[in-house]
Amino acid sequence: MVKVTIDSKTIEVAEGTTVLEAARMLNIQIPTLCHHPKLTPFGGCRMCIVEVKGVPRPLTSCTTPVSEGMEVTTSSPEIEELRKTVLELILSDHPNDCMICEKAGDCTLQELAYFYGIKENRFAGERRVYEKRDGNPFIERDMEKCILCGRCVKVCEEVQGVEAIDFTYRGFKSKICPPFEKDLKCEFCGQCVAVCPTGALTGKMWALRGRQKDIKEVDTTCAYCGTGCNITLHVRANEVIRVTSKEDKWNEGWLCVKGRFGYTFINSPDRLKKPLIRIETKDEGRRTKDEKQEGISRPSSLVPHLSSLFREATWDEALDYTAQRLKEIKGKHGPDAIAGLSSARCTTEENYLFQKFVRAGLGTNNIDHCARL
Amino acid sequence: MKANNNTTIRICMGTGGIAAGGAEVLNAFKKELNLAGIKANIEKNCSMHKVGCRGLCAKDVLVDVIINDEKTTYQFIKSDMVPRIVKEHIIEKTPVIDWVVGEDYHNFHKKQFKVVLSDCGSIDPEDITAYIGVKGYEAAKKVLISLKPEEVVEIIKSSGLRGRGGAGFPTGVKWEIAMKQDSKQKYLICNADEGDPGAFMDRSVIEGNPHAVIEGMIIGAYTIGADKGYVYIRAEYPLAVERLKKALSDARENGFLGKGILGTKFNFDIKVKLGAGAFVCGEETALIASIEGQRGMPRAKPPFPVYHGLWGKPTVINNVETLANVPCIIRNGARWFASFGTEKSKGTKVFALTGKIKNSGLIEVPMGIPLREIIYDIGGGTESGKALKAVQTGGPSGGCIPADMLDTPVDFESLAKVGSIVGSGGMVVLDEDNCMVNMAQYFLQFTQMESCGKCVPCRIGTKRLLEILDRITKGKGKKGDIELLEKLSRDIKAASLCGLGQTAPNPVLSTIKYFRHEYEAHLQGKCPAAVCKELLTYYILEEFCNGCGACLRACPAGAITGEKKKPHFIDSEICIKCGACFDACKFKAVAKE
Ligand SMILES: Cc1cc2nc3c(=O)[nH]c(=O)nc-3n(C[C@H](O)[C@H](O)[C@H](O)COP(=O)(O)O)c2cc1C
Ligand code: SF4
Ligand code: SF4
Ligand code: SF4
Ligand code: FES
Numbered sequence: 018m019v020k021v022t023i024d025s026k027t028i029e030v031a032e033g034t035t036v037l038e039a040a041r042m043l044n045i046q047i048p049t050l051c052h053h054p055k056l057t058p059f060g061g062c063r064m065c066i067v068e069v070k071g072v073p074r075p076l077t078s079c080t081t082p083v084s085e086g087m088e089v090t091t092s093s094p095e096i097e098e099l100r101k102t103v104l105e106l107i108l109s110d111h112p113n114d115c116m117i118c119e120k121a122g123d124c125t126l127q128e129l130a131y132f133y134g135i136k137e138n139r140f141a142g143e144r145r146v147y148e149k150r151d152g153n154p155f156i157e158r159d160m161e162k163c164i165l166c167g168r169c170v171k172v173c174e175e176v177q178g179v180e181a182i183d184f185t186y187r188g189f190k191s192k193i194c195p196p197f198e199k200d201l202k203c204e205f206c207g208q209c210v211a212v213c214p215t216g217a218l219t220g221k222m223w224a225l226r227g228r229q230k231d232i233k234e235v236d237t238t239c240a241y242c243g244t245g246c247n248i249t250l251h252v253r254a255n256e257v258i259r260v261t262s263k264e265d266k267w268n269e270g271w272l273c274v275k276g277r278f279g280y281t282f283i284n285s286p287d288r289l290k291k292p293l294i295r296i297e298t299k300d301e302g303r304r305t306k307d308e309k310q311e312g313i314s315r316p317s318s319l320v321p322h323l324s325s326l327f328r329e330a331t332w333d334e335a336l337d338y339t340a341q342r343l344k345e346i347k348g349k350h351g352p353d354a355i356a357g358l359s360s361a362r363c364t365t366e367e368n369y370l371f372q373k374f375v376r377a378g379l380g381t382n383n384i385d386h387c388a389r390l
Numbered sequence: 391m392k393a394n395n396n397t398t399i400r401i402c403m404g405t406g407g408i409a410a411g412g413a414e415v416l417n418a419f420k421k422e423l424n425l426a427g428i429k430a431n432i433e434k435n436c437s438m439h440k441v442g443c444r445g446l447c448a449k450d451v452l453v454d455v456i457i458n459d460e461k462t463t464y465q466f467i468k469s470d471m472v473p474r475i476v477k478e479h480i481i482e483k484t485p486v487i488d489w490v491v492g493e494d495y496h497n498f499h500k501k502q503f504k505v506v507l508s509d510c511g512s513i514d515p516e517d518i519t520a521y522i523g524v525k526g527y528e529a530a531k532k533v534l535i536s537l538k539p540e541e542v543v544e545i546i547k548s549s550g551l552r553g554r555g556g557a558g559f560p561t562g563v564k565w566e567i568a569m570k571q572d573s574k575q576k577y578l579i580c581n582a583d584e585g586d587p588g589a590f591m592d593r594s595v596i597e598g599n600p601h602a603v604i605e606g607m608i609i610g611a612y613t614i615g616a617d618k619g620y621v622y623i624r625a626e627y628p629l630a631v632e633r634l635k636k637a638l639s640d641a642r643e644n645g646f647l648g649k650g651i652l653g654t655k656f657n658f659d660i661k662v663k664l665g666a667g668a669f670v671c672g673e674e675t676a677l678i679a680s681i682e683g684q685r686g687m688p689r690a691k692p693p694f695p696v697y698h699g700l701w702g703k704p705t706v707i708n709n710v711e712t713l714a715n716v717p718c719i720i721r722n723g724a725r726w727f728a729s730f731g732t733e734k735s736k737g738t739k740v741f742a743l744t745g746k747i748k749n750s751g752l753i754e755v756p757m758g759i760p761l762r763e764i765i766y767d768i769g770g771g772t773e774s775g776k777a778l779k780a781v782q783t784g785g786p787s788g789g790c791i792p793a794d795m796l797d798t799p800v801d802f803e804s805l806a807k808v809g810s811i812v813g814s815g816g817m818v819v820l821d822e823d824n825c826m827v828n829m830a831q832y833f834l835q836f837t838q839m840e841s842c843g844k845c846v847p848c849r850i851g852t853k854r855l856l857e858i859l860d861r862i863t864k865g866k867g868k869k870g871d872i873e874l875l876e877k878l879s880r881d882i883k884a885a886s887l888c889g890l891g892q893t894a895p896n897p898v899l900s901t902i903k904y905f906r907h908e909y910e911a912h913l914q915g916k917c918p919a920a921v922c923k924e925l926l927t928y929y930i931l932e933e934f935c936n937g938c939g940a941c942l943r944a945c946p947a948g949a950i951t952g953e954k955k956k957p958h959f960i961d962s963e964i965c966i967k968c969g970a971c972f973d974a975c976k977f978k979a980v981a982k983e
Contacts (some may be wrong), residue, residue, distance in 0.1 A: 080690035163667025
């Protein structure tokens with residue numbers, strides 16, 4: 018353990034802890050932009066600089082490990098001056114169109130500009146101008162708003178293991194992009210969108226759907242697979258307009274493309290909301306063997322509509338019907354005539370209950386799971 | 391090998407020499423010696439060395455002809471001059487006096503003291519036996535066979551050797567920390583990235599004496615306990631790379647590298663890693679990232695590389711010149727080394743003397759030598775004969791020293807005190823035709839382009855500095871711009887992540903410090919040195935103009951009017967300030983200010 022003093026408060030922390038982490042344990046606020054607790058320290062934005070006794074120049078608290086007896090001052094007129102200059106420099110190369118930015122109200126840069134009261138800019142000058150171009154349906158990349166904090170690059174490499182994007186060029190022209198500035202072509206997990214502190218990376222489906230203040234957040238579990246990531250639905254006017262995930266949940270805020278962007282089924286008109294009971298045999302809708310062999314596909318007008326194969330039912334009716342049919346089969350052919358196939362999209366608990374039902378309830382060991390394929 | 395030779399021809403084959411036609415001269419000698427009917431037995435006695443840089447690049451190609459130990463040095467030799475040298479000098483034994491170097495060649499060498507460069511230019515860098523012939527690898531032998539690492543550290547510490555890569559960190563201390571790290575794997579890296587514009591010290595050392603660097607690395611690696619070394623060298627140095635690779639394989643063949651070096655248990659080998667030519671990759675943490683296959687971006691220190699370096703292991707990074715000093719120190723003793731220089735800056739330093747100087751080239755001087763002696767005794771004063779304005783040292787990280795401070799001793803402390811640095815050793819001489827704002831702008835352009843883009847103050851801050859300088863040199867400066875430059879410079883220095891950003895504003899701050907009046911003149915719309923194009927007006931002095939019409943014909947913009955034999959006139963509204971009329975007038979009737 019190492020003893021450090023930050024703003025006259027002393028704390029003992031484990032070796033390797035950074036000054037920023039130690040300060041946060043003491044509830045001392047230090048402004049940050051590029052730091053992300055789940056990613057390796059970067060040290061690029063320079064907002065988190067602090068004074069360390071005996072060191073002639075300010076150090077970035079997010080990268081500096083504590084050392085025994087270290088004395089840290091997190092705020093002084095000099096430090097605040099430097100932070101202000103840094104912020105002004107960032108904003109001198111930023112579109113500053115917060116009123117129409119997707120991220121407004123939820124943007125770290127905007128918040129810092131507010132706290133530091135930056136209105137005029139001493140350093141106004143040339144801004145980077147880029148064309149937006151990605152054709153993908155998920156991620157909007159507005160690189161004019163990028164502050165090159167490197168979070169997206171690191172999450173893609175360290176968390177997702179994809180390395181779809183990186184720093185390119187040098188100096189003022191430095192830019193984050195896929196190789197050779199091609200369009201983004203990756204897993205579209207959106208981790209990069211989740212960690213971007215500005216409006217540089219946003220979800221295309223979220224655009225113009227509402228400000229954060231009008232949104233009701235509903236914590237739930239993603240229904241796509243058995244992993245069970247915790248998600249937060251952002252609901253406006255009873256419609257899900259965005260999905261995020263919280264860092265303090267077991268999945269650490271990371272999601273996959275389905276969890277993050279695949280939520281439109283919720284309000285889809287095709288969505289099944291009631292149980293259906295079959296009224297016509299399966300074959301009705303299928304191609305015949307001959308048709309298959311000859312590769313003939315039926316024109317969609319000839320494929321029978323769901324409503325001619327199924328009818329809607331209530332849950333009570335559907336469950337009673339299922340129970341009755343299972344009993345009949347078991348009575349007539351014995352329990353081993355039945356098999357249960359469970360789903361990777363169910364939770365562990367659901368899968369447990371299902372196998373219990375099949376084994377103890379129906380009396381057969383014929384139970385399997387789609388994820389074994 | 392000298393013993394049984396009575397005729398030796400040495401041809402300067404550094405990059406400067408080759409550019410000036412060194413290879414052609416060499417071939418011409420080969421051809422002439424054959425053609426001129428010099429018999430086989432004479433040929434046998436005549437060895438042709440390819441030697442590295444000997445400093446005075448302005449006079450390339452330099453050729454030594456040594457007959458029975460009597461050396462004659464020729465300057466500006468072209469291949470078509472070779473037949474006469476062979477005929478008159480080698481055959482008839484009368485040197486060609488017209489082409490022999492003059493007094494300034496000797497003056498150039500007189501005030502210098504060569505430690506690192508002592509064998510550069512006199513031994514064949516591609517021949518390991520030549521290096522061994524001048525006591526090469528004896529220091530490594532001594533260290534590996536008879537000294538403990540602690541003893542080597544003691545010698546290097548007491549010699550007072552400090553890093554020549556820029557920061558001047560005591561080498562012995564760095565080695566000691568690395569030595570004490572408890573780690574099975576350690577690395578030693580030689581930094582040969584040399585990205586400062588105008589610098590070519592390290593290139594010349596590797597081209598001229600690569601084995602000295604290798605020997606320094608062997609000693610360093612043994613001391614810290616590293617079994618792997620890297621030389622990080624820029625790919626734009628093809629000759630240096632080639633000679634280094636040859637030297638490494640020769641050293642390996644001769645048992646100086648590899649397993650069980652010189653019969654001891656010490657294993658060490660060196661890999662060459664080519665850099666793609668980014669200035670920032672000379673910064674040690676960026677260099678490490680680059681070797682690791684990442685983009686060359688620095689990371690915050692602490693932790694320093696001696697604790698947490700290449701692949702997370704303790705790593706010593708030393709500059710080429712630092713390492714080349716090491717064998718000399720071991721051979722001659724710490725006290726010998728410490729006898730040169732000042733109290734805190736020991737030994738010698740190699741500088742690349744360039745700019746408006748008569749004798750430009752590579753020099754090695756004892757630390758603490760007054761700048762004046764470098765400029766006038768070695769450099770021969772300004773090339774133009776015009777008044778010297780300032781000397782810029784330390785490249786884009788450095789500052790300028792104005793003419794009235796020429797008595798400043800050249801060492802780490804004294805240069806820092808006047809707001810400049812020794813840096814890696816660039817020394818650019820500026821005369822009254824140089825505009826200081828323009829010079830600051832030049833360096834800022836470089837650092838801005840080379841900024842890795844990682845941190846805000848450097849990436850955006852240097853861009854803004856450059857924009858302000860741009861508008862000042864275009865006559866669009868605003869009141870308060872000088873103060874804004876100062877404020878922003880100080881903040882960039884304080885808040886940047888690595889040495890590049892931390893030093894990038896130095897040229898701005900130091901030119902404002904000593905030449906504020908030039909900045910102020912620009913704000914008033916005048917460039918005192920008549921360099922900044924937008925601030926110039928060209929006009930014709932009626933009393934000198936005889937109406938020949940040369941300017942009128944030269945002007946691409948049609949800004950000049952006038953009848954034949956009558957004074958002409960430049961319409962400043964139309965003039966694009968290209969200066970064609972200025973160059974065209976034979977009567978000095980076109981003036982600019
Ligand atoms: C932007 C930048 C560029 C540098 N370039 C070089 C270089 O080209 N060669 C070099 O030896 N050191 C260079 N350095 C210094 C190195 O980081 C390092 O301090 C040095 O190699 C250590 O060797 P020394 O102790 O022998 O001087 C550079 C530093 C910075 C900040
Ligand atoms: S969406 Fe995922 S895979 Fe694609 S760039 Fe972002 S983090 Fe990388
Ligand atoms: S896109 Fe966002 S996360 Fe990525 S570097 Fe830019 S600001 Fe940071
Ligand atoms: S100071 Fe410049 S070169 Fe150094 S890390 Fe920052 S941006 Fe990169
Ligand atoms: S948060 Fe530490 S440098 Fe950005």
